[in-house]
């Protein structure tokens with residue numbers, strides 16, 4: 001297609017914006033223009049916020065959450081029930097459960113699910129860290145809050161095999177999560193209800 | 202809703218990302234996580250690209266295009282037909298026409314359309330600059346390539362009143378632009394055809 005429309009600085013900005021989830025090439029162009037037109041109100045502050053995020057944000061070595069301290073604020077908060085771990089696929093799911101104030105416990109972010117077809121095995125997601133946390137003791141319940149997809153349920157069964165058989169109660173979210181649905185798209189009430197009626201695995 | 206989910210640095214990043222067109226609060230959260238997870242490949246380069254854009258990009262004082270020089274590359278390109286001005290509402294429309302390689306002329310970006318209900322009058326958009334460019338001479342044709350909306354057509358008539366009556370031919374895009382449609386959403390073939398079959402005003 002055609003000659004280059006804008007200078008290299010703008011083209012580069014558009015190209016990078018188009019890599020954000022939710023923005024295609026066309027919306028990336030609109031976003032770039034919006035940024036340029038709102039230089040002082042948006043472009044400069046957003047660039048600064050990204051610099052700061054890049055500098056300060058770390059991944060919690062205990063649970064996989066993102067925060068500015070390691071261990072993260074959730075892992076160190078004494079007001080949380082430290083005997084319960086909620087296992088989620090992604091940080092977005094942790095955020096969704098927190099927004100729903102569904103439970104006041106700790107988390108474990110897998111960073112993915114088992115997917116043999118995509119070559120993703122147990123060593124590629126945070127299962128070993130979860131097994132270690134459970135082995136260290138003090139945990140009475142693990143709630144497996146993965147997506148209701150085939151890969152999610154496969155992952156849930158694998159985790160149950162790894163940490164089951166001891167004193168630790170293993171549960172999963174109640175039906176209420178639509179089959180095939182993803183946590184991050186559910187409303188807060190459904191999420192809270194699904195946590196309340198969690199069933200033994 | 203609920204306790205704060207992430208630290209202030211992440212919340213601020215999400216809040217600013219949500220101001221981009223095409224990103225709501227939920228997709229802004231996903232975009233923020235994506236940026237954090239792709240720190241070296243995306244977060245840092247995008248912050249740099251935005252810094253550079255904020256530093257270098259200016260609005261062309263002749264035509265209203267965005268570029269790194271003023272006048273812009275289109276206004277100074279000797280290979281372009283300097284006797285024809287294509288009037289568009291927004292830079293996104295200029296880009297759309299350029300991508301379609303619809304015409305090799307100069308542009309005039311209004312930065313909006315007349316909209317009495319929204320309090321947008323002739324002084325709020327770049328009409329005076331267009332009148333000045335035409336008055337300076339050397340222009341044989343002005344192609345009014347505004348959106349096929351009520352406001353766009355009102356603006357086209359107003360411009361015709363302001364610059365018509367002299368030697369300058371005034372034309373508008375051929376029908377082919379769907380009624381109510383916006384230029385930036387059209388395919389390149391339709392845009393090129395609409396320029397080819399432009400009709401006298």
Ligand SMILES: [Zn+2]
Nearest residue numbers: 060063072075
């Ligand atoms: Zn943590």
Ligand SMILES: [Zn+2]
Nearest residue numbers: 261264273276
């Ligand atoms: Zn220009």
